[in-house]
Amino acid sequence: MFYSLQIAKTALYSAQKALEVTGHNIANANTPGYKRQRVVLSAVAPSGKDSALSDQKAMSGGGVQVTQISRLTDKYLDIQYRNETSLLNELDIKNYSLKHMEGVFAEPSAYGISAALSEFFNSFDDLNNNPHEGIYREVAVQSAVKLTDTINNIAGEAIRFRQETNRNVTLITDRINDVARKIAQLNDRIHYFEGSGKTANDLRDERDLLIDQLSESVNITVSEYQDGKIRISVGGTALVDGFEVNEVVVKPVSVCSYSGESLYGVFWEKGGNQVAVKSGTLKGLLDVRDGITADNKGIPYFLDRLDTLAKTIVQSFNEANKKGYTLPFNDNPSVTGVDFFHPDMITAATMRVSDALTKSGYNIALSDKEVVEGYDFGNNKNAKSFFDVINSKDITIDGAVTGGIRAYYQKTVSDLAITTGFNANRLSSQKVLTEYIQNQRLSVSEVSIDEEMINLVQFQHAYSAAAQYITVVDKLMEQLMGIIR
Amino acid sequence: MRTTNNMMSRQLMTNIFSNYNKMMKHHMQVTTGKAFQYPSENPYDAIKICDLNFKYDKNERYKDNVSQALGVVKEIEGGLTAVNESLADIKELINQSMNGSNGKDERQIMARVIQAHKENIISQLNREYSGKYIFGGLNTSETPLKSATGQVTYNGVNLTDMTDERFDNFLQDSITMAVSEGIGFDSSFSALKVTGFGNENLFCMLDNIINELNSDDFQVEKLMVPGKFNEDALTSVQKMIAEIGGKASRLEALDKKLSNNELSILTLITETEGVDIEKAVIDFKTAEMVYHAALSTTARIIQPTILDYLR
Numbered sequence: 193m194f195y196s197l198q199i200a201k202t203a204l205y206s207a208q209k210a211l212e213v214t215g216h217n218i219a220n221a222n223t224p225g226y227k228r229q230r231v232v233l234s235a236v237a238p239s240g241k242d243s244a245l246s247d248q249k250a251m252s253g254g255g256v257q258v259t260q261i262s263r264l265t266d267k268y269l270d271i272q273y274r275n276e277t278s279l280l281n282e283l284d285i286k287n288y289s290l291k292h293m294e295g296v297f298a299e300p301s302a303y304g305i306s307a308a309l310s311e312f313f314n315s316f317d318d319l320n321n322n323p324h325e326g327i328y329r330e331v332a333v334q335s336a337v338k339l340t341d342t343i344n345n346i347a348g349e350a351i352r353f354r355q356e357t358n359r360n361v362t363l364i365t366d367r368i369n370d371v372a373r374k375i376a377q378l379n380d381r382i383h384y385f386e387g388s389g390k391t392a393n394d395l396r397d398e399r400d401l402l403i404d405q406l407s408e409s410v411n412i413t414v415s416e417y418q419d420g421k422i423r424i425s426v427g428g429t430a431l432v433d434g435f436e437v438n439e440v441v442v443k444p445v446s447v448c449s450y451s452g453e454s455l456y457g458v459f460w461e462k463g464g465n466q467v468a469v470k471s472g473t474l475k476g477l478l479d480v481r482d483g484i485t486a487d488n489k490g491i492p493y494f495l496d497r498l499d500t501l502a503k504t505i506v507q508s509f510n511e512a513n514k515k516g517y518t519l520p521f522n523d524n525p526s527v528t529g530v531d532f533f534h535p536d537m538i539t540a541a542t543m544r545v546s547d548a549l550t551k552s553g554y555n556i557a558l559s560d561k562e563v564v565e566g567y568d569f570g571n572n573k574n575a576k577s578f579f580d581v582i583n584s585k586d587i588t589i590d591g592a593v594t595g596g597i598r599a600y601y602q603k604t605v606s607d608l609a610i611t612t613g614f615n616a617n618r619l620s621s622q623k624v625l626t627e628y629i630q631n632q633r634l635s636v637s638e639v640s641i642d643e644e645m646i647n648l649v650q651f652q653h654a655y656s657a658a659a660q661y662i663t664v665v666d667k668l669m670e671q672l673m674g675i676i677r
Numbered sequence: 678m679r680t681t682n683n684m685m686s687r688q689l690m691t692n693i694f695s696n697y698n699k700m701m702k703h704h705m706q707v708t709t710g711k712a713f714q715y716p717s718e719n720p721y722d723a724i725k726i727c728d729l730n731f732k733y734d735k736n737e738r739y740k741d742n743v744s745q746a747l748g749v750v751k752e753i754e755g756g757l758t759a760v761n762e763s764l765a766d767i768k769e770l771i772n773q774s775m776n777g778s779n780g781k782d783e784r785q786i787m788a789r790v791i792q793a794h795k796e797n798i799i800s801q802l803n804r805e806y807s808g809k810y811i812f813g814g815l816n817t818s819e820t821p822l823k824s825a826t827g828q829v830t831y832n833g834v835n836l837t838d839m840t841d842e843r844f845d846n847f848l849q850d851s852i853t854m855a856v857s858e859g860i861g862f863d864s865s866f867s868a869l870k871v872t873g874f875g876n877e878n879l880f881c882m883l884d885n886i887i888n889e890l891n892s893d894d895f896q897v898e899k900l901m902v903p904g905k906f907n908e909d910a911l912t913s914v915q916k917m918i919a920e921i922g923g924k925a926s927r928l929e930a931l932d933k934k935l936s937n938n939e940l941s942i943l944t945l946i947t948e949t950e951g952v953d954i955e956k957a958v959i960d961f962k963t964a965e966m967v968y969h970a971a972l973s974t975t976a977r978i979i980q981p982t983i984l985d986y987l988r
Contacts (some may be wrong), residue, residue, distance in 0.1 A: 299727070313696065321742065324815055331976035579855070606716070606720055609724070634683070640682060645984060
């Protein structure tokens with residue numbers, strides 16, 4: 193009889209436990225990273241053969257017991273999700289950076305290089321039509337200044353963005369270290385907690401969330417030890433191993449040829465090797481900062497193209513201007529071999545109009561022969577040299593055919609546009625994929641209020657039934673006592 | 678698949694956002710009139726537009742040059758016509774003087790009229806167009822013809838003393854404007870073509886005539902000696918006017934052609950860059966409808982849970 197009461201007790205206890213877990217689930221329905229929990233029940237086997245209470249042939253079980261409170265998760269989906277998240281974040285930062293570069297170039301608009309080039313080229317028409325008018329010469333010089341200013345600004349903006357990206361590399365490594373330390377601490381706590389035989393569900397949730405965060409920054413591989421500790425490695429080297437953290441540090445690896453600022457590489461604090469970064473925000477930042485090849489078009493790639501553009505403009509216009517003779521003004525005679533742009537400033541960030549031209553537009557050499565003051569007024573025959581540069585389809589700079597100044601610039605813009613567009617497409621398809629996997633994961637782990645409510649009703653009924661059973665047993669006992677009385 | 682409340686609301690948010698983005702895109706299209714904002718949205722069209730803008734720019738330059746050249750040519754034509762009228766008058770006066778029945782007073786009046794015509798010719802050849810002197814070759818900033826102490830200078834060189842070489846050099850001073858792909862147009866016209874140079878230059882001849890008319894023993898024969906009188910100078914201007922008129926009509930034809938080009942390039946630009954407003958508005962309306970539908974279904978899905986049905 194008391195055995196029956198014992199059974200009732202286990203039933204009451206487990207129903208209560210199940211209600212508690214349901215309550216916990218509902219309470220955490222909106223907690224990020226929380227994975228729903230379930231009580232795992234099992235029947236208590238009948239007690240031993242020699243029990244005084246057993247009748248040897250038909251033994252009833254001993255009620256129910258809570259074996260475990262498990263948390264519902266799918267390790268395979270976790271791995272998939274983290275891999276895709278790494279790639280997603282890499283593409284995301286690339287997309288952001290390329291969009292930013294696109295904004296810097298500001299094409300097509302009235303403020304871009306394209307418009308400044310047009311204005312500059314057009315000024316030669318006016319020069320050609322009015323070789324003797326000082327005003328058109330000043331207008332031409334001003335439009336050349338506007339062109340150099342525009343190219344300087346855009347290159348400067350791109351260089352600043354490269355520095356910013358470089359600094360973000362340090363921020364990301366700080367974040368990786370921070371998360372790694374937190375994970376190591378949790379490893380410690382989980383190890384301690386589970387050492388006493390319980391499962392540290394909620395701490396594990398917290399740790400999983402941190403691992404998810406880590407996978408945003410860099411590609412990681414996670415493996416779990418028997419004792420609940422985990423090892424996280426990046427490219428084969430452990431970042432977190434149990435309680436140990438091998439931090440990543442930044443060290444200058446090269447110097448930015450544009451700004452002179454040190455460019456950081458990411459290294460292991462212990463061992464000193466370079467971290468093998470394959471994806472994640474970190475990879476995206478490094479690619480954007482260093483990409484100079486055709487299959488990795490980052491900031492330097494476009495800066496390099498701007499430099500070639502600047503060099504082409506400076507050298508070809510200087511060559512054209514050197515061929516002709518200037519117009520005499522004040523006490524300055526007509527001379528040849530004058531530079532149009534400053535001959536030593538041949539990068540996009542530094543190019544500028546030569547001192548001679550800044551002094552006076554009369555130094556634009558339009559005449560093909562020396563202009564002797566008196567009844568010589570200077571012709572415009574050398575304007576042809578400038579038009580040849582403007583209309584040329586194959587200007588060669590550094591042994592490479594650039595295909596004409598305008599065409600070269602247009603190709604740069606289209607390069608940027610196509611790269612940006614391609615990346616945006618990759619990003620959105622990666623988003624769809626990651627979201628799909630995330631949904632699969634949530635489908636397994638996330639709390640459904642409806643489901644919990646149904647469970648609540650179910651366990652409530654189980655509890656009432658168990659209570660009812662106690663009443664019955666109680667009545668039986670009463671009757672038994674009545675016989676004695 | 679097991680679906681939870683949060684999954685549902687997250688998915689709904691994603692969907693609503695994507696609807697929102699669609700609406701935003703069509704809204705931008707309608708308000709800016711452009712099919713895309715950044716080249717990366719449509720790289721190929723963006724490059725095409727760059728190309729077309731360049732072509733348009735070039736065409737505009739040609740149009741500018743043509744209208745400038747046309748202005749210059751019309752001005753030259755006007756100047757030459759006025760010169761021609763003066764020369765015709767002078768010719769008539771000379772013919773009148775030849776019949777020998779004119780008295781001294783009449784001849785002096787004739788001489789004064791010719792003097793006035795001479796000054797008119799100089800001022801006509803010093804005509805300017807938009808602040809630039811058009812008969813002076815490369816010298817556009819000051820009057821080409823200057824008359825002082827009975828001598829006329831062209832660009833600072835005395836016409837009578839001008840050497841053949843200098844004359845040729847002056848005639849070669851030309852400003853060629855680009856008026857179409859590969860076509861240059863020489864809009865300059867030197868006054869020297871009208872005046873000639875050396876002893877037989879137009880003004881010398883007119884001075885001779887004036888002097889002769891003013892002299893007491895006027896004899897036609899004295900005037901009509903070669904080296905003093907050059908009848909060609911009086912008639913050649915007509916040929917020049919015809920020539921200039923031909924140039925003007927060529928420029929007018931070019932102008933029409935360039936205007937047509939401009940129109941076709943603009944059409945292409947609008948077709949590539951511009952947005953079909955009707956389509957964009959209808960697209961926007963459709964997106965708006967979907968957005969509203971999404972909102973209303975969301976409201977229905979999100980609101981009730983089993984909680985509403987317990988008890």
